[in-house]
Amino acid sequence: MRIYNFIGYAIIFGYAAACMYFAPPALGPWMGLSIGAAYFIACWFVGGLYLSCVIHMGIAHRALDYKEWFVKTITVVNNTFGVYINPVTWVNRHRLHHAFSDHPGDPNKLASDGWLRTLYLCLLPYQTKTNLATDDIFKSWAFRLVSNPAFAVASQVFSLWLLWLLVGDLRFAAVMWLVFRIFALWINMIQNYWTHDRRFGSRRYDDERDNAMNIGEWLPVTATFSACLQNNHHHSPGLLRLSHEESEYDLGFAAVKVMRTLGVVRATDRGSELPQGIALTTLNF
Ligand SMILES: [Zn+2]
Structure with a gap:
């Protein structure tokens, strides 16, 4: 078993045991x-x-066009009750990550950074000097609210307090709250470390400019909603799906298809253009 899968399953089983204990x-x-x-x-x-699905493929890459109310609702709901991730700074860092993948200027990781350094960078990324997150939606009240530092702090306290209120025991609530965030950090490490080191995963495209790898096993693909198919994604970042073959397991794309049938998302011209030289002959969207 690969080390990233072992760590992922260990956190899940550890979480389950801690909940019972x-x-x-x-x-x-x-x-x-x-x-x-x-x-x-x-x-x-x-x-x-x-x-x-929303911030990455909808906003950062503009491959998908979501209903604005849906983007704002899921942004406020996730950042109030779930794991807080500032959407504005994330989009800026992500665009820089694609522009400078694994090279100076990439806020996530340089090619020479090891796992411990990358773990530290998940929490405190390299400083960015440019702002590529100037989209109109970031000026809306919903995005200004959640990207406010006071909200970032208050939402952490609130989500833990609410969980405590619901389960009636602070220690139990704190264990669930904290261990889930360790799992979220593991997801972040899949993205920033294991799929950006050529010793892990596989390469469909031997693009010299980056170290992006595809990790296609069930747990990482499920946990990341397919974002661990990084080699495919860096090869054609504007494409709305990350799997480049129908046989590739792609939970994120399946979720987007369900959202399309619900009427909350459609493809953009950029997202639906099949790049030349990829294995797919149809988008199937
Ligand atoms: Zn991307």
Whole structure:
């Protein structure tokens, strides 16, 4: 088993065991596990839709055109109740990451950075000097609210307090809240470290300009909503799907298709243009 899968499963099993161990007597271990699972799945699902499907492919790359109310709602909901990720600074860093992948100017990681350095950079990325996040939507009240530093602090306190209120036990709430955020950090490491080191994953395209790799196993693809297919994505960043073959497991694209049938998203011209030289003959969207 690859090290990234081992660590991912270890966090999940550790989380499950901690939920059972720290569940208050009034709930008991199995109810504790059920509540923990519900919290885990809700945070993962909303966070994945928010970051991978909406902010990444919808805003940062403009491959998908979401209804504005939907973008604002999921942004406020995720950042109030789930794992806080500032959408404005994230989009700026992500655009710089594509412009300078693995080279000076990439806020996420330089080619020479090891796992510990990259872990540190997940929390405190390299400083950016340019602002590429000047889209109109960032001037809306919803985005100005969530990108405010006071909101960033208050939402952390609020989401923990709310969980405490719901489960009636601070220690149990704090364990779920904290260990899920460790899982979110592992997701961040899949993106910033394991899919940007040529020792891991595979390369469909041998693009010399970056070290982007495809990691295609079930757990990382599910956890990241397919964002770990980095080699495909860096080869054609404007394409609205990250899988380049129908046989490639792509949860993120499946989620986008469901959202399309619900009427909240459509493809942009940029997102639906099939690049030359990729294995897909149709977008299937
Ligand atoms: Zn991207």
